[in-house]
Amino acid sequence: MNKKAILLIAVILLGTAGLAQAQERNLSGTFDVTYLSRYIWRGFDMYEDDHSTIQPSIDLDLYGTGLGTKILWSIANTSGFEDDEWLNYTLYYKNSLLQTKTYTTDYTVGWGYYNYPDSSPKASDLQEFFATLSWPEIHPAGFIPSYTVVLMWPSRSNSTFASDYGGWLHVFGLDYDIDVAEMIPEIPVRTIHLSTDLVYNDGVLGADAGWSHMVFGLSTDLEIRNNLTFTPAVYYQSSWESSVNGENEFWVGLSMKYKF
Numbered sequence: 001m002n003k004k005a006i007l008l009i010a011v012i013l014l015g016t017a018g019l020a021q022a023q024e025r026n027l028s029g030t031f032d033v034t035y036l037s038r039y040i041w042r043g044f045d046m047y048e049d050d051h052s053t054i055q056p057s058i059d060l061d062l063y064g065t066g067l068g069t070k071i072l073w074s075i076a077n078t079s080g081f082e083d084d085e086w087l088n089y090t091l092y093y094k095n096s097l098l099q100t101k102t103y104t105t106d107y108t109v110g111w112g113y114y115n116y117p118d119s120s121p122k123a124s125d126l127q128e129f130f131a132t133l134s135w136p137e138i139h140p141a142g143f144i145p146s147y148t149v150v151l152m153w154p155s156r157s158n159s160t161f162a163s164d165y166g167g168w169l170h171v172f173g174l175d176y177d178i179d180v181a182e183m184i185p186e187i188p189v190r191t192i193h194l195s196t197d198l199v200y201n202d203g204v205l206g207a208d209a210g211w212s213h214m215v216f217g218l219s220t221d222l223e224i225r226n227n228l229t230f231t232p233a234v235y236y237q238s239s240w241e242s243s244v245n246g247e248n249e250f251w252v253g254l255s256m257k258y259k260f
Contacts, residue, residue, distance in 0.1 A: 029060040031258045038251035039074065040237055042169060043199060043213040043244040050249075051078045066095045082118045089113045101137055108132045113155070125155035126166075134173075146173040152204050167203025180220075193219045201244055212241040219253070231255040 032055075039046040039053040047053060057072035070090040076082070092110030114126040134146035153166035178192040194217070201212040219233035233253040239245040 025064040027060065027063055029058060029260060031260070032057045032059070032255055034253060034255040036251060036253050038249060039076075040215075040235070040245075040249050040251060042204065043201065043207075043215075043237065043239065043241075044205060045245055045247075045249065046074075047076050047078070047081050047084060051076055051081065053077060066093050068092050068094070083116065083124075085116070085118060087115045087117060089115070104135065104137045106134045106136060126152055127155050128152040142176060144175040146175070147171070148173065150204075165204070165206045167201070167207070167209075169202070169204055170200040172198045190223075191220060193217075193221075195219075201241065206243065208241060208243045210241050212244040213237050213239045227259045229257045229259075231257065 034055045034057070035052065036055065037052050038050045054075045054077060055072055056075075057070060059068065059070040061068050068091075070088075070092070072088045072090075074086050074088070076085055090110055090112040092108055094106070094108040097105040097107065109131045110129070112128045112130065114128075116124040128150055130148060130150040132146060132148040134144055136144050138145065148169070148171040150169040150171070151166075152169070174196050176194045178194065180190060180192055195215075196217070197215045199212050199214070200210070201207045202209045215235055215237045217233060217235045219231055222230045222232075224230055231254075233255070235249075235251050235253065237245070237249040239248050
């Protein structure tokens with residue numbers, strides 16, 4: 001049995017370990033429709049020349065077991081990119097370790113499949129395994145560091161992606177929330193979320209190995225009504241590796257989320 005199969009089995013077993021305790025819990029999840037003025041994915045401009053995308057998705061929490069599944073569809077808002085539109089299917093498990101005041105470690109492990117419905121069957125498809133660690137209590141001022149590792153590979157040996165298009169991504173993140181409500185109680189904005197990600201690309205989509213880019217983000221959640229939230233966001237990417245992206249990027253995101 002190869003390592004990829006072992007990893008997939010491990011994700012499933014971690015999630016199903018809690019199913020015996022899920023009998024009295026309800027299925028919950030989030031519907032999301034997001035508009036992005038540019039589709040920048042892991043540093044790459046996926047719809048060249050800065051075209052926008054609409055991304056509907058559904059994310060299901062399977063009865064509070066820690067196991068979840070998500071389906072996301074990326075749709076270009078301009079014709080000519082039909083072969084580059086994809087469906088992403090993700091199975092994941094999340095939980096916490098070392099639940100102490102300082103060293104609490106939240107983690108998520110999972111498997112994802114990127115399917116291009118309008119290209120030749122499976123020839124362009126990609127798969128990945130990923131794991132994310134974050135430490136929400138480690139910094140007294142509220143900064144939350146995180147680390148994500150991703151292994152990607154073409155889904156079949158005769159893929160339209162060359163075999164060397166697979167590889168590793170290492171993402172070092174830092175998040176911080178500013179409580180605006182305490183400073184200006186009259187405004188509807190409660191919290192401003194700041195984020196930054198530093199990315200090392202080791203061959204994904206044929207990129208040269210190295211520190212490829214850094215992304216800065218700012219967003220806030222505006223509650224429209226119970227369980228319905230509107231999230232505006234802005235992002236800036238400083239690009240360092242031309243095999244990933246030869247330009248710095250700025251884009252806007254607008255999301256509408258409904259939790260059930």
